[in-house]
Every structure is written in structure tokens, then in C-alpha cells.
Amino acid sequence: MKKVAVIGGGPAGMQAALSLVQMGLAPVIVECSSALGGKLKDWHQLFPSMTPAHEVLDELTGQIADAGVEVMLHTEVEGVTGQGVTLAGGRKLEADAVVVASGFDIFDARLKEEYGYHIYDNVFTTVDVERMLNKGAVALHDGSAPRRIAFVHCVGSRDEKVNQKHCSKVCCITGVKQAMEMRTLFPEAEIFNFYMDIRMFGPGYEEMYQSAQQDYGINFIRGRVSEASPTIDGRLQIKAEDTLVGRPMKMTVDMLVLLVGMKAGGSNAKFSAALPGGGITLSSSGFVAPVDLFAGNVSSGLEGVFYAGTVSAPKTIGESIDEGAMAALRVAEYLKGRK
Numbered sequence: 001m002k003k004v005a006v007i008g009g010g011p012a013g014m015q016a017a018l019s020l021v022q023m024g025l026a027p028v029i030v031e032c033s034s035a036l037g038g039k040l041k042d043w044h045q046l047f048p049s050m051t052p053a054h055e056v057l058d059e060l061t062g063q064i065a066d067a068g069v070e071v072m073l074h075t076e077v078e079g080v081t082g083q084g085v086t087l088a089g090g091r092k093l094e095a096d097a098v099v100v101a102s103g104f105d106i107f108d109a110r111l112k113e114e115y116g117y118h119i120y121d122n123v124f125t126t127v128d129v130e131r132m133l134n135k136g137a138v139a140l141h142d143g144s145a146p147r148r149i150a151f152v153h154c155v156g157s158r159d160e161k162v163n164q165k166h167c168s169k170v171c172c173i174t175g176v177k178q179a180m181e182m183r184t185l186f187p188e189a190e191i192f193n194f195y196m197d198i199r200m201f202g203p204g205y206e207e208m209y210q211s212a213q214q215d216y217g218i219n220f221i222r223g224r225v226s227e228a229s230p231t232i233d234g235r236l237q238i239k240a241e242d243t244l245v246g247r248p249m250k251m252t253v254d255m256l257v258l259l260v261g262m263k264a265g266g267s268n269a270k271f272s273a274a275l276p277g278g279g280i281t282l283s284s285s286g287f288v289a290p291v292d293l294f295a296g297n298v299s300s301g302l303e304g305v306f307y308a309g310t311v312s313a314p315k316t317i318g319e320s321i322d323e324g325a326m327a328a329l330r331v332a333e334y335l336k337g338r339k
């Protein structure tokens with residue numbers, strides 16, 4: 001049976017493996033962390049349906065177990081060719097084709113020093129909020145409830161200063177979702193979302209955004225927050241410009257949530273460098289660049305190497321899963337008739 005190495009056991013890689021099994025191929029998922037699931041492991045409820053993330057995770061991991069897919073955990077891939085992958089330490093895993101589904105990295109909010117992440121208490125990222133929601137422990141540093149919360153959009157996205165020019169696509173809707181979750185947890189709190197543009201691209205997203213304003217009383221302010229600083233009473237003062245009325249503004253809040261972007265996975269540069277001129281090309285944002293963005297969006301241009309999920313651009317879970325299935329189909333077409 002033909003063997004296919006799948007790099008990464010996130011939603012895209014798991015679906016690729018499941019679809020490969022259905023096509024009579026033998027996938028091996030190579031995952032560098034200690035468990036399958038990718039970022040999905042950390043999420044609480046998924047936009048736009050508010051489905052508990054663990055339900056999607058359990059469904060995918062359950063199917064992987066039932067299908068008997070071979071999984072190598074704690075194993076990092078460092079190089080890729082159409083004949084297999086090179087593992088950390090130099091060991092080779094031979095395969096007839098490879099699906100690269102190694103995903104994205106979270107932007108490190110410490111690089112936007114002006115927002116005080118890891119400097120001041122009560123500055124969090126959307127990732128921190130998902131983890132706190134999962135623990136059922138959303139609160140200020142001292143355990144008290146926030147009375148005023150501000151969300152800052154586009155942190156580490158659309159920002160030349162940190163070399164992240166792309167839009168991360170999912171953070172606007174994540175900010176809307178978390179603002180609604182905060183309203184449910186803290187009915188008395190005032191909640192503000194500071195945005196540059198609101199990008200509600202998916203089904204049901206615009207409706208969720210409308211509902212956040214009309215039913216949940218979330219305030220959306222078009223403006224960029226320039227900095228946060230501590231006040232004498234332990235709160236945070238943010239400075240922003242309301243770009244709709246053209247006025248600078250200051251606001252004191254208890255909790256600041258940074259909508260961190262999706263940045264290109266750290267492995268992409270290694271995969272590209274391992275094969276100089278050999279086919280894995282990167283876009284200017286560092287994501288892998290498929291041969292074209294229409295019929296060839298899972299094709300690398302390198303024989304036997306295919307892409308799935310957020311390794312090539314910010315995407316939702318549904319889109320990543322769809323690409324996993326599509327990459328498997330392209331692998332099966334490629335291997336058909338080969339010895």
C-alpha cells in the first residue's frame with residue numbers, strides 16, 4: 001500500500017489522513033507536539049455556531065483512532081521532498097507523497113511592546129481568553145470581575161512595523177465572539193472593540209456582528225489603540241484615535257484583550273531552505289505559496305508535495321478541513337498508476 005507522510009496533526013492534517021485512508025492509501029501523521037488537534041485543542045467554543053471545540057476535536061481524533069492511522073507524536077519534520085520527509089536528528093521517513101499541514105503560529109504579542117503584554121497585569125491575548133474560558137476562570141489578575149473591557153483588533157496583522165502585512169482573517173470574528181462571551185459572564189461590564197476595519201467574511205458572521213451590537217450591547221469604535229499604560233489605581237489607560245470622528249481619545253479599562261494574528265508557521269522557512277530552488281516557495285508573509293490560488297491551491301509545484309490548511313494562509317477550521325480532503329484527492333490522482 002502506498003505511504004503518504006502527513007506533516008502536522010491539526011484539523012487539516014487529520015482530515016487529510018482520514019481521506020487518504022478512504023482512498024486506499026496509508027497515511028502516517030508526523031506531529032511535533034504531544035497530541036493531535038493543533039490549535040483546536042486550546043479553543044473553547046467555535047465561531048460562528050458556538051459549537052464546543054472539544055466536540056470537533058473528539059470527532060476527528062476518534063475517527064483517526066477508528067481508522068487505525070499511524071501517528072508519530074513528539075516528532076518534528078525539518079525537511080520535505082516528494083519522496084518523504086527528514087525528521088529532527090536527520091532520520092528519513094520515506095513516503096510516496098507528502099501533505100504539508102503544519103499550520104500557523106500565533107503572533108507573539110510581546111513584540112507590540114506598546115500594549116504591555118507580559119508587562120502589565122490584565123493584558124491578555126485572545127488565546128489566553130480561550131484558555132481561561134476552558135478553565136472556567138475568566139477574571140482579572142486579582143480574581144475580581146472586570147468592569148470595563150477593551151478588545152484591540154489587528155495585533156500583529158496588517159502591520160508593516162512587525163513585518164506582518166496580511167490580514168489574519170479570523171480575528172475580527174473571534175473578537176466579536178469573545179466580546180459576546182464576556183457579556184454573558186459579566187453582564188454589568190462595558191465592552192469596547194477597537195477596530196481598523198471589520199471583516200465578516202463567512203456565513204453567519206455579519207449576523208453575529210449585528211447581534212453583538214444590538215443584543216449584547218458591545219460598542220465598536222473605529223480606531224487604532226496606540227498604547228496602554230498603568231494607572232495609579234492599577235487599571236490600564238489606553239490611548240486611541242476615533243477615526244470616524246477624527247478625535248484622539250483616552251479610556252481607562254480593567255482588562256485589555258489583544259486580537260493576535262495568525263503568522264506563518266516557523267517550519268515553513270526550514271522546509272523552503274532544505275530544498276533551495278526545489279519547489280517550496282514562500283509568499284511575502286512567509287506562508288507557503290501554492291502554484292496558483294484557484295485550481296492549484298493545494299499543489300506545491302514540487303512533485304509529490306501537497307499543502308492543506310493554514311500552512312498556506314489564514315483560514316477557518318472548516319476551510320482547513322476542506323483543504324485536507326482536497327489535498328488527499330490530489331495525492332490519490334498523483335499516485336494513480338505509479339509503481
Ligand SMILES: Cc1cc2nc3c(=O)[nH]c(=O)nc-3n(C[C@H](O)[C@H](O)[C@H](O)COP(=O)(O)OP(=O)(O)OC[C@H]3O[C@@H](n4cnc5c(N)ncnc54)[C@H](O)[C@@H]3O)c2cc1C
Nearest residue numbers: 008010011012032038039046047077103104309310316317
Ligand atoms: C484565537 C483564535 C481562535 C480561533 N477560533 C476559531 C474558531 O472558533 N473557528 C474556526 O473555524 N477557526 C478558529 N481559529 C482558526 C483555527 O485555529 C485554524 O483554522 C486551524 O487551527 C487550522 O488548522 P491547521 O491544521 O491548518 O493548523 P494547526 O491547527 O496550526 O495545526 C498544525 C499542526 O502541525 C504541527 N506542526 C507544526 N510544525 C510541525 C513540524 N515541523 N513537524 C511536525 N508537526 C508540526 C503543530 O504542532 C500542529 O499540531 C482560531 C484561531 C485563533 C488564532
Ligand code: SF4
Nearest residue numbers: 154157167168171172
Ligand atoms: S480579521 Fe480583522 S482583526 Fe484580524 S487582521 Fe483582519 S481586519 Fe484585523
